[in-house]
Amino acid sequence: MKKNYLMKMVGAMLLATTASLTAVKAEAWKFGVISDTQWVSADDGKSPGSVPAYIIQQINSAFISQGVKMVIAVGDTIDSASTASLQIRALYTQDLYNAGIGFYPVRGNHEISTSVNSAVAFGTLFPQLLGGYNNNTPSTITTTTIQNIWTANSYDTVASLSNTLANFPPPTKTNSNTFTVSSNFSYPTTNGSNLNGSLTWGGLSTSFDYKEARFILIDQFSSTSSSTTSQVSDEQSWITGRLSDSSRPLHAFLFSHKNILGGEHKDNLFGGQIGSDAGDGSSGSTTTLSARQTAVDAFISAMYNNNARYLITGHDHHHKHSVVMSPKNSSSFIEQIISASDSNKFYTPTSPFSSNEVSSDEDLYEVGYYIYTVDGPRVTVDYYAVPANPTSGQVSKSPVLTGNWAKMLTFGYALNGQTFRIAKSGTYTSISDTTDKAVTNTASYAETGYVGSSFQILNGTNNSTRTTNDGRALTKAINTGWSPKTSDTVSDIAYIWGLAELGGSKTDTIKVALTFPTTGITDATSVYLATKDPVSGLWVNAVDFNQSGSTKAFSSVDYTLSPSTLGSYGVDLNNGVAWAVVNNDNRQYAVISTATTTKVPGDLNNDGKVDASDLAILQAAIKAGSTSSTYDLNGDGKVNSADSRWLILHYSK
Amino acid sequence: MKTIKKMALVLVALAGLMAPGIASADSLLTLGLTPATSTVSWNSTITLTLSISGLTLTSYSDRSLGGYDITLDYDSSYLSVASVTYGSSVSLGNSDAYQSYDSSTAGALYLSEIASGTNSDLHAVQGNGFTIATITFNVLSSTGSTSVSIDSSSDASDGNSNSMTINSTTGATINVVPEPSTYALLVVAVLFAGVGARKRFSRAA
Numbered sequence A: 001m002k003k004n005y006l007m008k009m010v011g012a013m014l015l016a017t018t019a020s021l022t023a024v025k026a027e028a029w030k031f032g033v034i035s036d037t038q039w040v041s042a043d044d045g046k047s048p049g050s051v052p053a054y055i056i057q058q059i060n061s062a063f064i065s066q067g068v069k070m071v072i073a074v075g076d077t078i079d080s081a082s083t084a085s086l087q088i089r090a091l092y093t094q095d096l097y098n099a100g101i102g103f104y105p106v107r108g109n110h111e112i113s114t115s116v117n118s119a120v121a122f123g124t125l126f127p128q129l130l131g132g133y134n135n136n137t138p139s140t141i142t143t144t145t146i147q148n149i150w151t152a153n154s155y156d157t158v159a160s161l162s163n164t165l166a167n168f169p170p171p172t173k174t175n176s177n178t179f180t181v182s183s184n185f186s187y188p189t190t191n192g193s194n195l196n197g198s199l200t201w202g203g204l205s206t207s208f209d210y211k212e213a214r215f216i217l218i219d220q221f222s223s224t225s226s227s228t229t230s231q232v233s234d235e236q237s238w239i240t241g242r243l244s245d246s247s248r249p250l251h252a253f254l255f256s257h258k259n260i261l262g263g264e265h266k267d268n269l270f271g272g273q274i275g276s277d278a279g280d281g282s283s284g285s286t287t288t289l290s291a292r293q294t295a296v297d298a299f300i301s302a303m304y305n306n307n308a309r310y311l312i313t314g315h316d317h318h319h320k321h322s323v324v325m326s327p328k329n330s331s332s333f334i335e336q337i338i339s340a341s342d343s344n345k346f347y348t349p350t351s352p353f354s355s356n357e358v359s360s361d362e363d364l365y366e367v368g369y370y371i372y373t374v375d376g377p378r379v380t381v382d383y384y385a386v387p388a389n390p391t392s393g394q395v396s397k398s399p400v401l402t403g404n405w406a407k408m409l410t411f412g413y414a415l416n417g418q419t420f421r422i423a424k425s426g427t428y429t430s431i432s433d434t435t436d437k438a439v440t441n442t443a444s445y446a447e448t449g450y451v452g453s454s455f456q457i458l459n460g461t462n463n464s465t466r467t468t469n470d471g472r473a474l475t476k477a478i479n480t481g482w483s484p485k486t487s488d489t490v491s492d493i494a495y496i497w498g499l500a501e502l503g504g505s506k507t508d509t510i511k512v513a514l515t516f517p518t519t520g521i522t523d524a525t526s527v528y529l530a531t532k533d534p535v536s537g538l539w540v541n542a543v544d545f546n547q548s549g550s551t552k553a554f555s556s557v558d559y560t561l562s563p564s565t566l567g568s569y570g571v572d573l574n575n576g577v578a579w580a581v582v583n584n585d586n587r588q589y590a591v592i593s594t595a596t597t598t599k600v601p602g603d604l605n606n607d608g609k610v611d612a613s614d615l616a617i618l619q620a621a622i623k624a625g626s627t628s629s630t631y632d633l634n635g636d637g638k639v640n641s642a643d644s645r646w647l648i649l650h651y652s653k
Numbered sequence B: 001m002k003t004i005k006k007m008a009l010v011l012v013a014l015a016g017l018m019a020p021g022i023a024s025a026d027s028l029l030t031l032g033l034t035p036a037t038s039t040v041s042w043n044s045t046i047t048l049t050l051s052i053s054g055l056t057l058t059s060y061s062d063r064s065l066g067g068y069d070i071t072l073d074y075d076s077s078y079l080s081v082a083s084v085t086y087g088s089s090v091s092l093g094n095s096d097a098y099q100s101y102d103s104s105t106a107g108a109l110y111l112s113e114i115a116s117g118t119n120s121d122l123h124a125v126q127g128n129g130f131t132i133a134t135i136t137f138n139v140l141s142s143t144g145s146t147s148v149s150i151d152s153s154s155d156a157s158d159g160n161s162n163s164m165t166i167n168s169t170t171g172a173t174i175n176v177v178p179e180p181s182t183y184a185l186l187v188v189a190v191l192f193a194g195v196g197a198r199k200r201f202s203r204a205a
Helices: A002-016 A053-066 A083-091 A094-098 A118-125 A143-152 A158-167 A232-244 A290-305 A436-440 A612-623 A641-649 B002-018 B119-126 B180-204
Strands: A029-034 A070-073 A102-105 A183-186 A206-210 A213-218 A251-256 A310-313 A319-325 A333-338 A357-363 A366-375 A378-387 A406-414 A419-422 A432-434 A454-459 A476-483 A493-497 A506-515 A527-532 A539-541 A553-555 A568-572 A577-584 A588-593 B030-034 B037-041 B045-053 B065-074 B079-086 B098-102 B108-114 B129-139 B144-150 B155-158 B168-170 B172-177
Touching (some): A053 A094, A053 A366, A083 A143, A143 A158, A232 A290, A366 A406, A406 A493, A432 A476, A641 B108, B037 B045, B065 B129, B079 B108, B119 B129
Parallel strands (some): A070 A102, A310 A333, B030 B168
Antiparallel strands (some): A029 A366, A183 A206, A319 A333, A319 A357, A527 A539, A527 A588, A568 A577, B030 B045, B065 B155, B079 B129
16 A cells, blocks of 8 residues: 555656756745743842843843744733833843844733733834834833833832842843834724724734745734733634735734633633633533634634644743644644743643643743744744743742753644644554645745655654643644755655654654655665754765664665664665655655765765865764764764864865 | 872872873873862952873874864853963964854853864974863852863864874862952941940940
8 A cells, every 4th residue: 555655656756857957945034932921029130020031131042043033922021011011021122123133022911901001002112013113112211211110100129120120231222223024014903993092903913924924913902901801703804814815925823822722721812711611511621612612713714724824822831732623623723832931930731621622742831932944835843941940830030041942842834745643652654745735836835846756654653651741642743844856865855843752852763765766776775865964954864863772774675575673774766765764853854866975075065075164064063962974084983073183184175 | 298298299290291291101181171279259250271181102102182072061150151262282373273162051161173284283282282272261159169170072083083082181170259348348247237236235234
């Protein structure tokens, strides 16, 4: 059966070879997500006016070094709703503006209060929400004016605030120019009168475009007085319109503060309390979405029908990635990403949970941030975190994050790929994909040059024992995707996300296979299945990244008869299949010719010469602790400074 | 008296290991930080010297250091990296030599140099040992003791691109004491407390 499947793909390859061999690929770009920047405890000298300034600065520093184009804050940008706190939050955004990075916040329940019109304050402090003009915080807002407001309103700890603003001041404005990130702004107009004064929804719920993505920021609150109501139903026609717009960019990302299905919180994006409201059918540890199923179905269906994958939220002070299905139609679903806490408080999920949710992963009690990388039709999400608290509750001192970040998880999707859910103990063999979809949509994805390939996992089982905190088994959300053949590959490039688990890069042992055009290839040892080294960007044998217990062994037998022991790899020229048995979270696979990888010893970037650029690649690999034989230039079995010395002694003359 | 003699012997031995240019037959390849112990005050800086010794071997007389990747481990609650200054005995001043350091990870300073000169040129300059770099740290803590050590992942290459075994490493201990002005404040505070107590005692009486 598997053989037939892959053989069909060889036929598909021949059809696709008529496509141009010149790949056109847009440059990848990134945006960051920060969530729930609240300081609840007494000011520790770095957290003025309920704003965790030190945490924010460290995360902003990470965003800057990661090279993001913009940052989305998914609500609760402060803890205590006050004009002064909102102003403090705005001032501690300046380091992003100084680096030319856009910042777009959405309100959460902590911005809502009878004592402050945060709707007006948001539009004033973050004027970019009204047209994209960043770095335009009103110059009249200074630490002095903030302290005056604080004093005039007799807020607590005036002295503490003054000291903190003096000793830990907001970043100085070094970039005097306003700049625009994104375009095509849009706002819902229905029920505009629900907001105070003359404001419409503009500046609160906001949508805009940047390159291949449309951003839709949803403010569910209509007034200054209620933090538990929802106006999302009133906004749904605008949301649906923005999603179904024929001129929409490839991706659509939706952001809100509250979740469809939270963990600790049962208040939600659609109002009310899940599990408590009449009609929810709560029974023991489970509940349904019955009380709000019409609104939820309209929202999820609009996303699903228009190929919008991610709803990115906050509110729950822990990381959670799950699939949420419509309560009316389980075949309609989205992925909900609850963003980790950037606060000093951390929550534990509690029952009842909903059967409409399938959990992929969960991470508690860590401060975290997210980098979303958009690469044409492909999106990769990297979640970074630092442990902050051993249990639920609050910390009293700002954690040191810089230098301690760890990449905890990577997941993603491609619009030209497929989505699979592999439950605990399930087999991975259902994971298979072809370039048909990518080739069919060549024009809209702006990528050409496919030769036609097929990717499949030939064996392997989800042996994960991880569960949610409440003991529910996790289901792997696995996505595949494609990019066209490049000058250094023989096949198209296959992508896969979702195999690894929180905090690790080791996966279950799986056998992966990729088809390739065999024209002109007569020696099975002249090609192999490779993966891209994330450090150097070079293609290396896929089994070279295997972790513990791997024995490298080549085979040229029929791929259906090939061994499944870790480290085995081979090429079946009769069927045009290269395969490898791996256990590392390799993101990309391609078939590579040895002829293109052994041109000049030490020429790590394959540009035909050995020079400082190769040394830079090697040094990065050494620093990252690589043990790949690609870098063992002096052949002593180690990757270290002796290889660097070897390389510099072999510079091209 | 005996103790003093013993200490003197240890110092002589250490000097033999660490002093640049002093040949020592088949000595062990050692990376070391000096001064081994120092006392500094809060908000000041401390400069440590990273040296290598033991390059000269009777069986292989022209061994040199052709490159290294060295990580210094320190407690980031006590210290932060202020600056790194490389010596010239690896680069030999050549523009195509590689020099890099990375202090972005708190608690771990990564240093690397790769020589571009010939092995004989390197050996002529390096002898048995030399100063690799001087590193200045900011002192962040007001009091206590901390150490800087050479991470076991560090590696070294000879001039012919062979991996060299680093036989031993020696770290540095830094004792942090309050600034003199802090002591003065303490004394004043104690005096005031004393005067206050005396006054209260007088009134009670």
